[in-house]
Amino acid sequence: MPVIDLPNIRLHVQELNPGGRETIIMVHGMFSNLAVYYFNIAPMLAKHFRVVLFDMKGHGMSGKVKTGYDLTSMTNDLHDLMDALGIEKAHLAGYSYGGLVALKMAARFPERVGKLAIIEGPDPSEQETLAIIDTYSKEFLIHYIENFADTTRLLAGKRQLEKNHRMYEFLFNETSIRSDMEAEKAFFNDPSVAAIPHETLLIYGEDSNCVPSGRTLASRIPNAKLVLAPGDHNVPVQQPEVIGKELEKFLKPGHRRLLEKHPGARRPRPTEID
Template identity: 25%
Template sequence: MGYYVKVESNVKVYVEDLNPLCNKTIVFLHGWPGSSELFEYQFNKLPEKGFRCIGIDMRGFGRSDKPFTGYDYDTLSNDVRAVIEALRLKDVTLLGHSTGGSIAIRYIAKYGQGVSKLVLCAAAAPSLIKRPYFPYGLPREAVDNIISETYSDRPKMLSDFGDMFFFKHITKPFSDWFFSLGLKAASWATASVARTWIEDEKLFSDLEKIQIPTLILHGIHDKVCRFQLAEAQKKAIKHSKLIPFEFSGHGLFYDQQEKFNRELIKFIEE
């Protein structure tokens, strides 16, 4: 079941809500530049196990409205808060992949209402890019190139990004499907979120504010968010557990989907 939730007076986000009568709820926040459709291989299985799966297409992406502004983590986490409040969600597991992980972290640090557990998957935190005090991220030039190519040849940028997303071999039809998800985003949203990575979106202090049980899942072959980011998350979050995915890149929910689903279920039910 899909519907829209108003998060601002002139902005609505799309919500996919599977198995809504179940009280074991997972809210999924997708990474850049996709949509909640990235979690197809979780949505196929988890409702069968008795979970309510709620996928939010972040503003500017997927089937949501695409305003020209509002792509900083504060605004995006406010959108998550609006959905959680509108649906009156309680005791949920909040799951964020990549930039969605960053948004989940900001949400917990600022609000936390309705969330009892956190799952970070290949999260872009505490910083996606290298900084003088954090040498583990991507070079700033790599993100500058993403922004430049978004404005000059977005299809090529998306194709190049897809080539580094997964660890295991993917078929041409699957690659085309993944590519199509990126094309559904607005180009200005794609560039704006990328720009936040190099401006002031750092999450060091946010991580230290997390007090709920947290599961960190991260592929050791991740070329987008290096594995050292997961180690930094584990060090900063008091009640956290890190599980490496030995045969995964950035798309661990597909690279090792059975392990991903199994560890997620185990964490929620323990």
Template identity: 50%
Template sequence: MPIININNKKVHIQELNKGAEQTVVLIHGMFSNLSIYYFNIAPVLAKKFHVVMYDLKSHGMSERFEDGYDLDNMSSDLIALMDELQVEKVHLVGYSFGGLIALKTALQYKNRINQLVVMEAPDPHDEKARGIIDQYSKEFLEHYVANFTDTTKVQMGKRQMEKNHRMYEFLFNKTSIKADMIKEKDFLSKADLSELNIPTLLLYGSDSNCKQTGEFLNTQITDSQLELISGDHNIPIQEPTLIAETIADFLSKTLSKTLT
């Protein structure tokens, strides 16, 4: 269980294929943890890339904090993580709220990002889109338990289940995470996305409440392509292999064009 100190916070990380030349950083969504990638998506990407996953503050096995969930703070944590790992530039993949963190980081630190994958990022201004996070968190927990059992061949114990539920109770009820997201409600409308000259893949579920946000981003980000995956907001759970292969194909093809 690797724990490193980032901006005076204890952060849980996992790395695969450390020897690879190119690094991909995977950012999970609100109320989940890095296991959304660890079981199915990261191993596919690790065939070609050094993969870095980390638990956001108060998520998974990272240290708990009551505040600091705005996009500026979350982006700062990500850059500090890269600095700690001595990685100058990365390919950035963000899912749901993690997609907003990825966008914010790419806008603020353009020289640190090679390529960008935004998956099911919601519009913080859309109350319905914010509401799906609650439902998503419940489905994620079920997915996490199932994959833990399938992967480790060990039934998750009562103590581990209770620990996970306590974490979600803390996030829901004792942090500023929802309030901070509401404060970011004008992020997409005020951001100058046309300045984002980074190859960008937008992955959204064909039946997702967030699909319109993907279509909007596609009109605003010059070098972007939108791909719809069968499913809803939970496409990393519903189609993990397809998601992984689509991301790997995008990164590899775009990277080869950049290098030639």
């Protein structure tokens, strides 16, 4: 479990298929960690790509800091991580607030990003955004404990709950995370978002409160397509195979040509919204 020293933070990083010809970097959401991808979605993508996962600052096994949870600081970390790993250009996938980090990265450093996949990226201007992220992050942690603990599940689960309780306490009470997130309220209206040139896949749970956010992004990013999958805001945990297959199809070369050639071959679920 390597920890990489960057100019401003130490980040815990995991790689799958490090010899892959193309790289995808996956960004988790606030109050969770890289495990949201590690056990299901990342191994699917690692059949074709080098997959890089990392715990954002203040999360998982990465360094704990009290400030710097705004999108500019987060993308500075990601930029530094790419430099440290020798990654000139990578596809990006981000979930929840991690999706906003991916969007900001594409807007600030377009030359470093290939394709862009946003999973349940919430509109920061919505009053419910922080509550949604908080509620579903807790659900994710419970799911993680119940499904991915080892044979000493009860003991490991108790330890994990205590560990994540401390993480919540730290993030909520000792950092600028809430004010930093609230300061991003105008992000979806930023001209830089509408100027994102990358081919972009937007995946949202059909029962999610964030579907309007997906529709907003689809209307503003010129080269974006919205797909609705069964589930709610926690769709990567609820439907990892569906999400993995959508990402795999999107990232593999030639996927757009196939869609244009066979428009009638689309699955009824997930639903693609043109």
